[in-house]
Amino acid sequence: MSGTEGVDRPDGPTYEEWVAALDRNGFYLECANGHGSLPPRRVCPECGDTDLTQRSLPGTGTVATFSEVHVAGPAFAGETPYVTAVVDFGPVRLTGVLREVAADEVAVGDEVRADVEPDGPGDRPLVVFRPA
């Protein structure tokens, strides 16, 4: 018998559920005071509220910062150079790889949408951004 059998899962969504939903109905968590956060999470990290509700992620976000990475770890070694970016989606920010745009064409403030590439480097789902 595995150690986790019969144990209730946390009330909120898992990271895997969150990333799997990014390409159709991406979401974030919101507490009663309007703070945004991402799963897995039981408590709002801003105020400690435990009443977290799933909300739809805004359709587009804006690039807050980015970098073209030339030296990577083993999982991303075949991907270099790639552009990693942090994108503002209103109450939350997401980090991912920017697709379909060259590094010298990116600027802070560019509008993008979030997507997921299943089985990315390391065979794990990869958060990506594409031009909106």
Added chain:
Amino acid sequence: MTGVRVAGVGLTPFGTHEGRAGRDMFAEAALAALADAGVASEDVEHLNYGNFMGALAERQGHQAPLMVEAAGLRCAGTRYEEACASAGVAIREAVRAVRSGEADVVLAGGMERMTNLSTAEVTESLAVAADELFEVRAGVTFPGAYALMARAYFDRYGGDREDLAHVASKNHANALVNEYAQYQRAVSVEEVLDAPVVASPLGLFDACPITDGASSVVLVSESYAAEHDLDAPVAVTGTGQGGDRAALQDRADMARTPAAADAADEAYDDAGITARDVDVAEVHDCFTIAEVLAIEALGFYEPGEGIGAARRGETTRDGRLPVNLSGGLKAKGHPVGATGGSQLAEMTRLLRGDHPNSDAVPDATVGLTHNAGGTVASAVVHVLEVAE
């Protein structure tokens, strides 16, 4: 509360120690510190040991008892892990143990072995200090994370790669005479700007190297120092620690490091000083932008003003506040789990007057060390003062 004196310090040279086990490097630093202190190894009551990636680099967890053994101590040890601030927090806890009266003599420091791994393996091992789900899986490397902070800083406050290049050039110049430094060679601003890109806007010479090395300090109570007639003129008068969200995306502002500001505020209050009292500082410049963020968080500069400090000659060896006279992580090297201990060792030597760069700060009485973990999700600040 008893005062805490730095009785002795010890370092290995920082660089490539091919084929040397971590325990051998730590033993070298520990024995050097005990000899410098004139303290018998059997008087050491606890080892506070910092290490970050030993389980990956040497397949060796549970390192503290090994290091007790290697250093010839007869006491228990505890490993502290706070990414690149591991030795900083090990020292902070040693200070607290001595102050509380729980111990009179604590050996603190750290060790990291890194060059036996490939660059890709080191990149992956260091990335573990970031948020695994929301950063590492998205391809964020350690240099990549600081590059994201650099871009956010440029976008918010201005400044450019040439400003950062002056930070690198300054710290390499300081390392020229430091026998413990990995790179004792000058690097011009042009060389920094021409180096290959690691993660834009940062190039190879904006980054600290991959380094092996160890550090140790012997911290004692004032009463122990007096009873044993130790020559220990430098006291740790302030300690502080701050924390922040692990992932950059979750920070309120990616161009600031509030964990360091909180650590500094606590350390200043503890020592009863302000930022204006600091004569010389060793800050965590794992990347050039990190030094800029540090000198702002520590209260030496307003946000947005630190970027030009090296270029204006204010933080150079002949400036009003010399920063990283050791060469910093940038030129001295960054064996991550040892770095916080090396900062305390270098600052002690600078204040005692036996550092090769002590002549740059002959009248200095107050020094500050700033040690950061990850992208400053943790930070430890210490204030050192010449007590007699």
